[in-house]
Amino acid sequence: MSFSPELHHWLILSTILFSIGIYGVLTRRNAVGVLMSVELLLNSAAMNFLIFNHYASKPFIDGAIMALFIIAVAAAEAVIAMALFVAIFRSRKTVDVTQINTLKG
């Protein structure tokens, strides 16, 4: 009896990935860590697209296209984010997100 993953297995995997991402976004102090966690979130979302594409609308490939979009956007986002971090690091000598609180009321 071989194990064949069903829809819910895939979803659980994507949820775990998402949760790790959320956890990372909320707890990482280093901005680069936050960015990496955001990548996890994006990837879990992309994964959901693929999963539902596979199980729900087999002959079409819309989900796969959306996933490709997400990968492209994620790449762009990473570039902008890294540029921002460099700029922030230049002015504040740190990329610790708890130190960047100019929005404080």
Added chain:
Amino acid sequence: MGLVSWLFVLPFATAIAVILTPAGMPKMVKKIALAGTSLHLALTAFVTYKFVQVAAFSGDAVKDALITHLYLVEKVPWFESLGIQYFVGLDGISMFMVILTSIVIFTGVLASWTVTERPKEFFALLLILVSGVFGVFVSFDLFLFFLFYEVAVLPMYLLIGIWGTGPKEYSAMKLTMMLMASSALILVGFLALYQGSGKETFDLIEISKVHFPIVFQNWVFPVIFIGFGVIGALYPFHTWSPDGHSSAPTAVSMLHAGVLMKLGGYGALRIGLYLLPEGAQNWALFFMGLTTINIIYGAFAAIKQKDLKFFTAYSSVSHCGFVLFGIVTLNMIGVKGAVIQMFSHGIMTALFFGLIGMVYGRTKTRIVTDMGGLAKVMPWLAVCFYIAGLASLGLPGLAGFIAESHIFLGGFVGNQWADATTMRILTVIATMSIVVTAVYVLRGLANVFQGPLKEQFKTLTDATLTEKISTGILVVTLAIVGMAPWYFIDLIEAAVYPMINRLGLTASNWMVF
């Protein structure tokens, strides 16, 4: 573009011309502003002439009218899907108020001849403000009305905040905040009217053909009356006025007390009383009580003031109380009195604040007890000050008496919806203000102008030519209205008839529309 539109376009265009003058030419700015306002005075005279030509002042049609009849109307659809139009025109009350505003802005520009700090911005804002005021007085579309209302109210923040004296930021903030809050109430009222009329239009004349349910009127009337009451210094929402006036520069005080506060009375009359007659009937006695407090309270508070501007501001609270008091008497005499009081108080306070500015510019103090005997060195200003003071205590022969006698008589004549005895008692209480006013006016003026002249004031000079023209015009206006009131009364009477006639309608009568 029609004649009436020019009334607010002209000051606005002048404001733009002022902004476009090259920097570093303050003289030029003042000349442009003066030219613009004198032109406006001429325009107003011409419009008045045209208005008198076309308007009907007597006859049964006028006496029995239920709908305000407008003249020189301009009506262009604007946002048709929302029922918003560009709708301007004139009736007697608007005409009267336009004349007032035109006189006050002209004298205000003359009185601010000495402004040296950023004159360009100052005059531009002043003119924008006044074009908003003109807009309010001529617009008969609620949306347009509100738009102009905001244009008129907002520049005050900058004018007081930048050119003011004393705790100007505090005063400017307080004034703006309170007036904004009142705008919110007005907006709520307008939207309710828009919605409640079921006609999907902001056209005031169209809305006036709708008989709103009593319950609706009972809640919308106080919203609108209080909303306009705030700017009309209704007790207890008057506190922006003493601080605001005392901090504002001369011309701004003149314009604010002289004209802007009239928007309150005008709105309460035009929107509150005219559109919601039954609401007015049900609330009349309540607001009569409040305005009686206004009148007496302002007068008593003025006795204790040491600063000339505070003193005049409290006296304004008392006098603006008369305007609202006249409106809620709900009869012909009282409402006419309210309109005349708007005019007379406008001219009178403009004169007061103008003179205070001139005296302050010389003595560098506004505290009455620090002055004394100034009549010796500045006889012109003293005479004008006394005339303004006498007008404010209701001396016959000056405009104040005409207004106050109408209002008192209106209070005594009463109406069929409020208890006559209560109204008379309130009126008697209100009449007490004529004594209290005499007390504070004479005490204040005696301190400033009479008694021995203090050493440090011996070298002061009397009014300059511009100041003489500015105060002279206001004094003459007070006297003309006081001595030959019939012209002005004819003007407004025709416009007041529909407001009063509607009060007597029963639900079934509304079917005529």
Added chain:
Amino acid sequence: MNELANSFAFNNAWLIPALPFFSFLVVGLFIRPVSDKLAGIVATLSVATAAFLSIWLAFDYFSAFPAGAEHPGLISWSFEWLRYEEHLAVNVGVLVDSLSILLMVVVTFVSSLVHLYSIGYMKGEDGYGRYFTYLNLFTFSMLGLVVAPNILQTYVFWELVGVSSFLLIGFYYTKPSAVSASKKAFIVTRFADLFFLIGVLLIAVVGYNAMSMFGAPGSLPDNVSAFDFSYLTSSGVSIMMNNLGLLTPAMILIFIGAAGKSALFPLHIWLPDAMEGPTPVSALIHAATMVVAGVYLVARLFMPFAASGTALLVAGYVGAFTCLFAAVIACTQDDIKRVLAYSTLSQIGYMIFALGVASATETLGYTASLFHLFTHAFFKALLFLGAGAVIHAVHTNNIWNMGGLAKKMPITNITFLIATLAISGVWPFAGFFSKDEIIASAFGTHHYVIFAVGLLVAGITAFYMFRIYIVTFLGKARSEAVNKAHEAPMTMTIPLIILAALSAVAGFVHFGDFVSVGAESGHAEGGFPIWIPALLSGLSGIAIAWFIYAGNSERSKALTERLGAIYRVIYAKFYIDEIYLFVTHKIIFRFISAPIAWFDKRIVDGGVDLTGWMTRRGGAVFSRLQTGQAQTYTTWMVNGVIAVAVLIWIFVS
């Protein structure tokens, strides 16, 4: 249309008040800045012309309606000035009847003499032109008041009279005492005017409402207005108001207004202080014209007053009390003008109580009152002008710094003596006749208390008047200034002589034939000869004054010491001023005004500030949520998403 249609004076009667007004404008705006001298001349001429016109008018009127005939009220000229409503309009105009003619003549005549006198008196003073401007304004206001055909015009000019007297009293505006006196005069009379105004509102509105009961508004003539005296004094309105119970209150309110201008107790306090103004002003305003405005008003509204009865009785007793009260104070004052001021109060008390004892059927009091108004105007103006001449010469108001002026100023001395005799009621001078008629009217209507007061005050009047006459003009000079004194210039002595002549002969006019009210003219000479006790009372007053003050001054000193505390209380004018000061400053200012100012600053304004403060505090509290850390915000967001998800799950399943 009427018997006077061809009379120039009648058709142009509006000129009588208008001339001083035009002169006021012209002198005030154009002449005064250029030439002081011309200002005085133009002002005087305008009033003199008005005087000439009013005498002409009187002549024409009484030729058309001779003595004893009925004297109708005719409107010479009017126009609608202010229209509140139909039949509630103010038709400003000139009413010509015997009452208004009487006052026009008195006012213009005395005023033109005062103008003439002032040319000499005010010579060299600062503000000479300004003075004449004010004087013109006052004359205009007073004339506008007396010719008013409706009560609102009366009120209008009533106020203008108040203002112009304010200006004149405060003429020396750099002098603090004059400033406060003018303020006091204005505010006290204004306080009374408040009641007058309420009374006017009440009577006019009730009259207006009553119109519909006399017939539909359309059936009345168009020009009838509820303010018109002709309407207000009609018996229908009085009956209507009486039925509503409003007649007596309304008339008492109006009487309070009259009491303010006429300085009746307890509103008299402004008049003695008003002597701070230039002396001719005192003669004009505080003797002959303004202070009799109250008498005029009560006379004008005599019919409704009589219909009320109670209101007239109140007037009678207030008048009688003032009469006695002021006479007593006058005996103790040392300032010559103040004595005259209190004497004026007392004489006005006479006029008012004479009106008070009259009634719709017994009208002698009415005639007597106006007769006294007529004669009093001459001799009191003369007294003031004479006092002015003395003050002008010796530069002091205190009678104890004068003495022996008879030789230095013969004309002033003789004219002053005539006036003194006239006011003391000595035959054949004018005061004798009018005062006798007043006392007789009180006796004839069985008001014995008032009659007794009248008789007693006649004696007191003679006493205090001779007191100042003796101290001022007889005996030895008591100061350096007296030795340097000399007779006044011509412009001042001519008015004195004219007035003295009138004071001597005015009493012989058969006044009741000209001025009366109701059907029967006020002749009631018969019965007990009242003039005997009245004359005796006056003569004994003179004798006592002679005994105390002539010769040595030891007797008067002994008398004051004997009286002690009583004298001091009277000398301090019964402390009425202090009571007023206490009420205004201590009670009104401190317990009404100051708390309101405080309440406004702290409570009402505080409320606004509190709203602002609460908004700011609220912002501060909520801004704590704003940590500035993106991760906190994300946490909130995630929690929110979870919460929404849970909610959806709960509600969907």
